[in-house]
Amino acid sequence: MSDVHPGATGREPPAFAFAFDIDGVLLHVSKPIPGAPEVLKFLNDYNIPFILLTNGGGKHETERVKDLTNKLGVQLSTDNFIQSHTPFRDLLEGPDSLREKTVLVTGSDYEKCRAIFKEYGFQNVITPADIYHADPTIFPFQSVATSTMTAQSLPVPSSPPRPLLPIPTTNLKIDAMFVLNDPRDWALDIQILTDLLLSHSGYAGTYSPLNNNPSLPNCGWQADGQPKLYFSNADLLWSAGYHLPRLGQGAFQAALAGVWRRITGGHELQRTSIGKPYGETYRFAERVLSSHRHEVLRVMHEGEDGGGRHEGTVGALKRVYMVGDNPESDIAGANGHMSEHGTEWVSVLVKTGGWGKLEGV
Numbered sequence: 001m002s003d004v005h006p007g008a009t010g011r012e013p014p015a016f017a018f019a020f021d022i023d024g025v026l027l028h029v030s031k032p033i034p035g036a037p038e039v040l041k042f043l044n045d046y047n048i049p050f051i052l053l054t055n056g057g058g059k060h061e062t063e064r065v066k067d068l069t070n071k072l073g074v075q076l077s078t079d080n081f082i083q084s085h086t087p088f089r090d091l092l093e094g095p096d097s098l099r100e101k102t103v104l105v106t107g108s109d110y111e112k113c114r115a116i117f118k119e120y121g122f123q124n125v126i127t128p129a130d131i132y133h134a135d136p137t138i139f140p141f142q143s144v145a146t147s148t149m150t151a152q153s154l155p156v157p158s159s160p161p162r163p164l165l166p167i168p169t170t171n172l173k174i175d176a177m178f179v180l181n182d183p184r185d186w187a188l189d190i191q192i193l194t195d196l197l198l199s200h201s202g203y204a205g206t207y208s209p210l211n212n213n214p215s216l217p218n219c220g221w222q223a224d225g226q227p228k229l230y231f232s233n234a235d236l237l238w239s240a241g242y243h244l245p246r247l248g249q250g251a252f253q254a255a256l257a258g259v260w261r262r263i264t265g266g267h268e269l270q271r272t273s274i275g276k277p278y279g280e281t282y283r284f285a286e287r288v289l290s291s292h293r294h295e296v297l298r299v300m301h302e303g304e305d306g307g308g309r310h311e312g313t314v315g316a317l318k319r320v321y322m323v324g325d326n327p328e329s330d331i332a333g334a335n336g337h338m339s340e341h342g343t344e345w346v347s348v349l350v351k352t353g354g355w356g357k358l359e360g361v
Contacts, residue, residue: 015318017289018043018050019334021276022068024239024325024353026052032072033352040074047300049293050080053285053322055233055248055275055329057084058108058181060116080292084232084249084275085116085180087284092121099123101175104131104196104227106189113180126152128185128192131172131204138195139188174202174227181232182249190256193229194263201225212264222270233275235329239353276324277333286320286339293317319344325353 020026026036043050052068059067061078069076092099102124105113110127117125130152132139174196183189200206201224210220217223231253237245253273260269274281322345324330334347 014048015315017048017293017317017320019053019285019289019320019322020050021322021324021326021330021353022052022054023056025323025350027068027071028239028352029241030071037072037074040072040076044074047296049289049296051285051289051292052076052081053276053281054082055084055235055238056181057232058112058116059083060119061086079295080288082281082285082288084281085178087274087281088117088178088230088232089120090284091176098176102126102173104128104174104177104192105180106178106183106193107180108182108184113178116180117178126172126174128188131192132188134172135205139191141187171206172204174204176227176230178230179232179249179252183252186252186255189252190259193256194259197222197226197229197260197269198263199224199226202227218267218270219264221264221267229269229271231271231273231275233329234273234278235275235326237326239325276326276329277331277336279333279337282333282337282345283340286337286341286343289320290317290341316341317343319346321346321348323348323350325350 020040024033026033026040040050042048056064061081061083064083065076065078065081068081091097099121100123103117103122104126105117106128107113110129114125114127177193177196179189196202196204198207198211200208208220208224208226210216210224213220231249233248234250234253235248236250236254238248240246253271257269257271261267276282320334320343322330322334324334324347327349331347331349334345337345339345
């Protein structure tokens, strides 16, 4: 590090950077892992770019970064912070934008999930609670969620049409479905998600006439304009307060996929998963890291009198060290990522989280 000094200006960031998982790497049960705050402070002081890349979620990025800053005692920013559902913001743009479509979101807290997507820019956001309260017969069981959750008013879905009659398109129409973080009421969520996966074009309370048609590809399942289903991470296990790893969002995904296979006679659930280890998240992370790296250089040169260097002359980012505790997400994602810009991703597996527990460390 002889070419980089704390608070130095007029020096480019090094050709390497870091990406850190959070739970099990920087924090354990909301407490800093020894040495973690010192590492982040060192990187900040020496102008070494890094990002925080977590499969956690359930809070808006601003709230989570403020919380991490307080817990770690290191000034952090949303500019270099990515959680599981952050890349969903990309779906607001482009010809298939979901900005003004109606989307269903679920996770640990329905209202927080709605608020997060509203802050992202999605205009019409509903939750399973909204659908349940519009017609409680959808879920004929009592649970903590159904007795305590809040909801926004929705029209009551029409009764399912009889065969050969037109499908009621006046019903609520869902254009996409998102799992933002680990759901709490699996039964209600699986019921509502399954209903919509079986629907005609995402209209609540309908059943597609194409389902189980052997003359169609995939026997017609999910072939009638049903809403796309997105998961923000696929972690089966994660490191929590208990001495053994706990089930994560990946377990919920496996449960829904298992129910779907039973309903459809063995067909696989068509869905999109992001988060680590998926390439979409690593490509998003590299874009964020590149932007943050340029910002680090800008701050370093702030106040200089035009020394001939400009943001566009930043040297290439040659290597990113991905530090994580989960071989199936952090490590597999880094090892499998093929950078569009030739950046090498190197994985660093630590035993401070879930993997160490499974290994008996």
